[in-house]
Amino acid sequence: MLQKFNDLNKDLIVNINGKLVHRDQAGVSPFDSVVQGGDAVWEGLRLYKGRIFRLYMHLDRLADSARALAFAEIPSHEHIVSEIRKTLEANQMTDSVHLRLTLTRGVKYTSGMDPRLNTKGPTLIILAEHKAPVYDKSGIKLITSTFRRPTGEVLDPRIHHNNLLNSILAKIQANAAGADDALMLDSRGFIAETNATHVFFVRGNEIMTPFTHACPEGITRGAVLDLCAQHRIPYEIRDISIAEAYRADEMFCTGTMGEIAPVLELDGRKIGAGNSGPVTLDLCDLFKRMVEREGDKVL
Numbered sequence: 001m002l003q004k005f006n007d008l009n010k011d012l013i014v015n016i017n018g019k020l021v022h023r024d025q026a027g028v029s030p031f032d033s034v035v036q037g038g039d040a041v042w043e044g045l046r047l048y049k050g051r052i053f054r055l056y057m058h059l060d061r062l063a064d065s066a067r068a069l070a071f072a073e074i075p076s077h078e079h080i081v082s083e084i085r086k087t088l089e090a091n092q093m094t095d096s097v098h099l100r101l102t103l104t105r106g107v108k109y110t111s112g113m114d115p116r117l118n119t120k121g122p123t124l125i126i127l128a129e130h131k132a133p134v135y136d137k138s139g140i141k142l143i144t145s146t147f148r149r150p151t152g153e154v155l156d157p158r159i160h161h162n163n164l165l166n167s168i169l170a171k172i173q174a175n176a177a178g179a180d181d182a183l184m185l186d187s188r189g190f191i192a193e194t195n196a197t198h199v200f201f202v203r204g205n206e207i208m209t210p211f212t213h214a215c216p217e218g219i220t221r222g223a224v225l226d227l228c229a230q231h232r233i234p235y236e237i238r239d240i241s242i243a244e245a246y247r248a249d250e251m252f253c254t255g256t257m258g259e260i261a262p263v264l265e266l267d268g269r270k271i272g273a274g275n276s277g278p279v280t281l282d283l284c285d286l287f288k289r290m291v292e293r294e295g296d297k298v299l
């Protein structure tokens, strides 16, 4: 899965600390904490017809992550929402937009990792792009990465931080293998998630998804679990081994960037019948209706 350049995005206006700048002129200081040490937190959001799906859950996760990293200052939800609105209006965007919010610890007076070097902060970057869900809705192919997802004893996945190298190494393996993405295991060998999404499995009438010990508490994952509860679809959250994945009838992945995408192949093995299964298709349909109904109005 290689995203293509969308011509609609060639003159994007980006918001950096409230200043609206053309994408080619936008820049952050070389002294910014995100450049110095990836010292930042981020969120991906999606705009549907003037509404952002689960906006306040994303803003809570951003603020909670910044609090865990002891940022001296965290912008209020109201401030971020008004900057989002300003950015969308500057780009005349109303629908099918992906937004990436980045909040860094701010600018340092000299290079180094010590947060005491920060005298100006934080830096809030809002990048809004015209972007349809990135995965092929007819299905994707995964391989299992040799890189493991860390649990809380290494770096707590409850912190949604900008240190994405663990995922990027797995993605490089997927690219080399001609796969769309890579499945990642936790340090015990159970499935955690992919390099960018959460995963679900269907076997018989059981839906399963792994615990979130070694992955973020996904907002799309949470929405799928809410749909299961609302529609009395039984599910279980538990440790899932790779052999269980191979014998699943259906597998799909979830995330804001790609919504829900069926997984049709894992490590050269066909999953189920090798096409999108009925449970996945039903959940895609329910999710589509949910995002239209439940988004927080920003425009």
Ligand SMILES: Cc1ncc(COP(=O)(O)O)c(C=O)c1O
Binding pocket: 043, 044, 167, 193, 195, 196, 197, 198, 215, 216, 217, 218, 219, 220, 221, 254, 255, 256, 257
């Ligand atoms: C590592 C990782 N896994 C999964 C996801 C998907 O989570 P969400 O549904 O909240 O977009 C994300 C999104 O930020 C992520 O960074």
